[in-house]
Amino acid sequence: MLDFLKGPFIAIQEFFILTGRALRNVALRPHYTDDVVMQMDLIGVGSLPIVILTGFFAGAVMALQMSRALATYGQVDQTGTLVSISLVRELGPAFTALMMAGRNSSGIASEIGSMKVTEQIDAMRALGTDPIQKLVTPRMVATAIMLPLLTILADFIGMFGGWVIGRFFLGLPSQQYWSTVWRALEWNDVTQGILKPFVFSFIISLVGCYYGLRTTGGTQGVGRATTQSMVTASVLILVVDFFLGKIFVSQAVS
């Protein structure tokens, strides 16, 4: 029984040690600013197409489905409110983070994993660089900056998707749609909508790095690390999303 628990506990401990060292390195020299910028480009700019696509369809599908529910109460003109709140509080952060987990957690894990199995991580240490400083911290910082920005973008694209449905399929006037979208939002929603991706960004980058750095067993191991990092990151995002949502909902209601 205890042996069965030992594995996961050691894994969690190692993950937090990695997190601690990556965070501490933000303050320590040397700073690899070039790597941060390069990762921001790879992780952030590189993810633009999928973020735009998922954002658009998330908003569009929300408008479509909610109009059905709202029609029961004769409130189809409130579609904007629902689209806006659900996007900013939930769908924007969650969908963007899940997409990033699929694209970047796995990408980070496979890149660092390949470096691990070809001794490049060892070579890095042999040549005077701390791999956490050089590989993990730049990815963590870059994701923490880019994910909130991408989420904000996804929110807006989603609202636009909702507008396309509202305007052309539900016959809502544009001005009414945008004013309901705007008025629906409160500070609580916006804070939650930006804080969530900030928290998720650490899950995405650090889970990827963690699985990458502990890769063993050649190319097969790289494949395993890639899959595991994506699954773990996605599950963690949904779990943390629930708890963050819980905190903010209780706050908004009380």
Place this chain on the structure above:
Amino acid sequence: MPAETSQPVLRFERVCVSFEGVPALEDVSFQAFEGESRVIMGATGSGKTVLMKTALGLQHPDSGTVYVFGRDTSRMRERELFEIRSRIGMLFQESALFDSLTIEENVSYPLLNQPSIQCPRDQVRPRVEEALKFVALEGTLAKFPSELSGGMRRRAAIARAVVTQPPLLLYDSPTAGLDPITAQTIMALVVKERDLNKSTTLIVTYRYQDGNLVANFRYNPENGRLEPAGDHGGSSRPRTIFMVLREGRLVFEGAQPELEAAQDPYVAKFVKHRG
């Protein structure tokens, strides 16, 4: 530093390393002195690579002590180890060049990133070119490792290991997976580096002819070739010690004649590979 010349450059004292309970090195002790060559032989999984990584401080021993340049590295922290590592060159088994960097960036990496090597910016490029010229790869500065053949990658990795002119060099299977001609070229570079810079050299190999070359040949800077040393040549025979590892244990340590006279069937097997 006069205090260090009398001391061994590298010293293992009853070193044990294990991975998840499986021993990789057991009770290994030896001393390598300045200018000495050590040829480490053994079957796959006998602990040769682990020995190299332990010497470099990439792997900490479970028990026992490792002294590098007279300093105990076995319990040193990573940041303190950087200073020691800057004086050691290592060639990894699979070359371990950074895929995302060009050959120039790869070779300049130790010059720019070793905290204790203060190489002026304008000196970096000439030193990289010099190191690449040493391995006869002058034209590859802007190429990526994936564009080079296996032998060229190995040579570029040697350039990266020697660019800082370290007094101690570790070569992990420099000839593994190469054809005999390329292997010969690589070994000639190893000998050339040893004789030009008087570096202490550890070579992991399973080919007896590699060890034979290291033990009996010298680089002649006048004609740029390897020549037999000792018997008829003027140069002295290089001091070479052979070590044979078996399942993590050091089963033989001695000079070439003793190795050839060894009765142990496991040790004798490596000698019979003579080509």
